[in-house]
Structures are given as C-alpha cells and as structure tokens.
Amino acid sequence: MTDVHSSQTTSIQTEIRVRYAETDAMAVAHHANYPVWFEVGRTDLMHALGLPYAEVEARGYYLMLSGLNVQYRRAARYDDRLTLTTHVSEVRSRTLKFTYQLHRAVLGGSADLPAELIATGETQHIATDKAYRPARLPDEVLKLLQGG
Amino acid sequence: MTDVHSSQTTSIQTEIRVRYAETDAMAVAHHANYPVWFEVGRTDLMHALGLPYAEVEARGYYLMLSGLNVQYRRAARYDDRLTLTTHVSEVRSRTLKFTYQLHRAVLGGSADLPAELIATGETQHIATDKAYRPARLPDEVLKLLQGG
Amino acid sequence: MTDVHSSQTTSIQTEIRVRYAETDAMAVAHHANYPVWFEVGRTDLMHALGLPYAEVEARGYYLMLSGLNVQYRRAARYDDRLTLTTHVSEVRSRTLKFTYQLHRAVLGGSADLPAELIATGETQHIATDKAYRPARLPDEVLKLLQGG
C-alpha cells in the first residue's frame, strides 16, 4: 500500500485481488463484497494516518456505518487485481465520510493502458461509545483523521 | 412471505433472521449483509410476480446491479427477526429500481409496539444478455415486473 | 422448523433457501456457506431445546468452534430449498458435538421422489468464558442440551 497524505488530502491505495468465494453465478464479483473491500481500504488508511481502527475501539469508540452508496461501472472477475483508492472526505466531531474509487490494473500504468474504473462509492459513519450512543471523537483523533 | 401487488403497487414482505455469521466484532449485523438481504427480498418478490429470477437467467438475461444505496438507522443483532419490505419502484425496458424497508419485529404489530425502522435502501439494475451487454427485456417480463 | 427431541434424541429440521450471494462462478452454492447454514441449524435447535444461544452468551459463555468437517455429495444451486437436519451428537461438560445432514427437497417426500443428500457434516465446540478460557457448562445447560 502507498500512502499519500498531507493536512489537505488524505488517501491511500490498497490492492484487492478478487477471491473465488466473492464471485457469484454471473461469474462476476458479487456486489455485496464492495463494501467489504471499502472497509479494507479504511483499515489501510487509518494505519497510514497513525490511527489503526483497533485503537479507536480500544479507546472506547465505534465508527458505525450510517450510510453506503456504490455505483457499479464494470464487472470484476475472479483473480482480478483491483486498486482501491480510499479518501477521508469529511471529518466532523461526530461524523465521518470516506469516498472510494476502484480500478482494474495498477494505477499509474502506461498511458496506453489506462486503468478501468470498476466502481465508486461513499460511506458515512457516526462515532459512538461502546453502548452505541453518539459520541464526540477526541481532538487528537480528529486531527489524525484530518491528516495530522 | 405475504405478497401484495396490483398493477399499481408491487411489493412483498420477507422475514430475515440475523445469522451469527452476519454479526461482527461490534456485536451487530455487519453492514455488508444488508444488500444480501435485499437480494433475498428481490427473489421473493419475483416469485410472487410469477417471474422467478432463475427464469430470467434461463431466458438469457442478467439483472446486474448498477447502484446501491443504504441508510442504516438502528443496529440489528444476532437472532433478531427482521421484516424486509421490497418494492419494485421503477420498471423500464433496460433498467429497474427496487426499494427496501427493514424493520425489527413483525409489521402490523400492535399500536403499542410499533416496528422499529432498521434501514432503508434502493438498488438500480441493468438488464444484460449473458455476454453482459445491455439488453431490452421482453414485454412479457416487463409486464410481470409491473405487477401484471 | 419442526423439532423432535426426547431425552434420547435431540434434533431439528431447518429450511435453507440458497441465496444468490451464496453462489459462485461455478453456478453452485460456495462450500464456505455450509458451515454458516450449520450454524443456523444450531440456532434453531437451541431454541427448540429451550436454550437460545443468545442466552448462553448472556450467562457468560461462548461455544467456540474447535473442529469442522464437511462431506459434499451433490452441488446446491440458487433458489434450491434445502432441508438441514441438526443433531446434538455429544454433550460433555466442556465440549459439544453436532452433526448435520443436508437434503434437497422436503424430507418425508413421496417414495417416488426421495430427498437427495447434498452434504453431511460435524462440528466440535469448546465451552469458554468471555475471556476465551475453557469453562465447564452449568448442569442445567448441559441437561437442556441433552434434551431435558
């Protein structure tokens, strides 16, 4: 994974290889796997930001998903190597948004072989305590999510 | 399952019981299961319309998912009995939309115990042939999807 | 679901309908779903025994899976209606075993249309406390698991 983040932009690229178990009888990756991959992207991004999600939970918080949007452009297939780009797109004291672009083939390939866009998506999250009550994230957590 | 459909409205209710495998470390149903449940609702609805999805494929078509939107309102937990209401909300010759409401507890419960709204959602679909090329659905299929 | 249990035999039948998301590119139900279905059978069986699994956890115990064995005989497909028979096959103070038979078509069908055996399986479980340490199950729990 390669991280690119500053105080302005906060994103990361993750390689996803389509598992056989993720295919369906149409011989393409089943659509319900995309939010699972997005979650893998968030895990990578939070590691890169110095705030592994396991630490967020250890501090007593959950980031619960409140909204999901996916636009599927092209089908993905077994063994495809996909590149997922995950961005933090909005950080508020109690809510977060992430956006996602999923491409086939390595980003940054030659101009002759541009990556194909497979899907785009967005997730919305609410910070809660361990009793699932909305909670304000600590300032140092918010700062890390904003790219330091 | 109970079906309610006319030439105007086309919907069905499906009971979903949350499986242990569908929970995650937050002890709630993981969000990626909701599109799987929606798909179960579509299966039930298409049976009720006299057009089982397996028949759509047998006729040479796929209904590929092109868009997914879920709003999560309350968490669902292991062994919860949920009621999923699935509607056909738009039928065009090449595209379809379905909407979903997921409640906890049986719909139509007493006024003292109204069902809790767990989530709402929408899916968009494109009709294709078996080579994944966009295709126009036959008139009799469209008619069935419109509730006959 | 139909329960059949006495102090001697303890089993239940559960209907499983194959979900589209459970199929794979071979157009059959992916093998990793069978242990998920077995777990649905255990949930049903424990309800029938008067010991819902959620109550086992509420009392402070987990029944962690320690072993899994599945023999796959015939493929299952999208929308197939399967009948899963779940048995408690061994109850000890710290370990349990369950066995499973999965058939296509309703068990007890006519002699002309005997049910097809799809798969058989066994799971082994260890009782632990919430810190994952092996623990002895209370006598009343053991008694319920033995069919009262």
Next chain:
Amino acid sequence: MTDVHSSQTTSIQTEIRVRYAETDAMAVAHHANYPVWFEVGRTDLMHALGLPYAEVEARGYYLMLSGLNVQYRRAARYDDRLTLTTHVSEVRSRTLKFTYQLHRAVLGGSADLPAELIATGETQHIATDKAYRPARLPDEVLKLLQGG
C-alpha cells in the same frame, strides 16, 4: 507470497490479514472464513505452479470441493496478520488434496517469537467437466500440480 516447490514438495505461503467483516460477535474471525482463506492459498499456489485456476476452468474443468476439515487451535482477530501455508498433498488423475497451516506472525520469526498455530485444515477436490461430471485431468495439468 513466497513459493517453494520441487518435484517433491509443492507449497506456498500467503499473507492473510483479518478483515473486520470477517469477525463475529465473539470478536474473533468467524470460522466460515477459514475455507475462504484456504481457497486464497490454493489460488496463490496454482499461480506459483504455472497453472492459474482460471486456466483450469478455461480448459473446461472445475476442481469441485468434495471434503473439508478444519481444526481451530487459537482465535484470530481483526487486523491480525496471518501466514497461510498451502500444500498439494495428493494428486491423482481425478482427485486432489491440499493441506493448510495457518499461523499468526511471520513464519521464520526469531526463536524468541515463534509463530502461533491458529488452525490446520485439509480439502479434497474432484475434477469435473463444466457439466459437473467427474473427469480425468490432462497429464500436463497433473504434472504441473505435482510441481513440474
């Protein structure tokens, strides 16, 4: 991934990072994910043998799972980095066996930090044609599976 194979031994190591979606309400990786990981190991191993599984299907064969055995030793958790070692343990003209060892922490770590064994497993497979009828694998496929 690192491949080690000769005409005698045929195995590979694959890194598996536990996804949040793979955890359950016990806060450990749900047992039904292990066969999915084993399949990822087989994909890697067949690439290393010069026989990507997608090519096996392109030649007109399926390797259908006929048996699965898993022994779970220790729980795995969200974000754990596991090392899966996949072996071809038996190659016959119509059937195959693979075995698996899953460890936490990088294999080959220092003597002070030996890898923990998380699980072991075995899968049995039957070669079929695309109509799911048992079939004999071509000699060159068998030779590649035997490590050339």
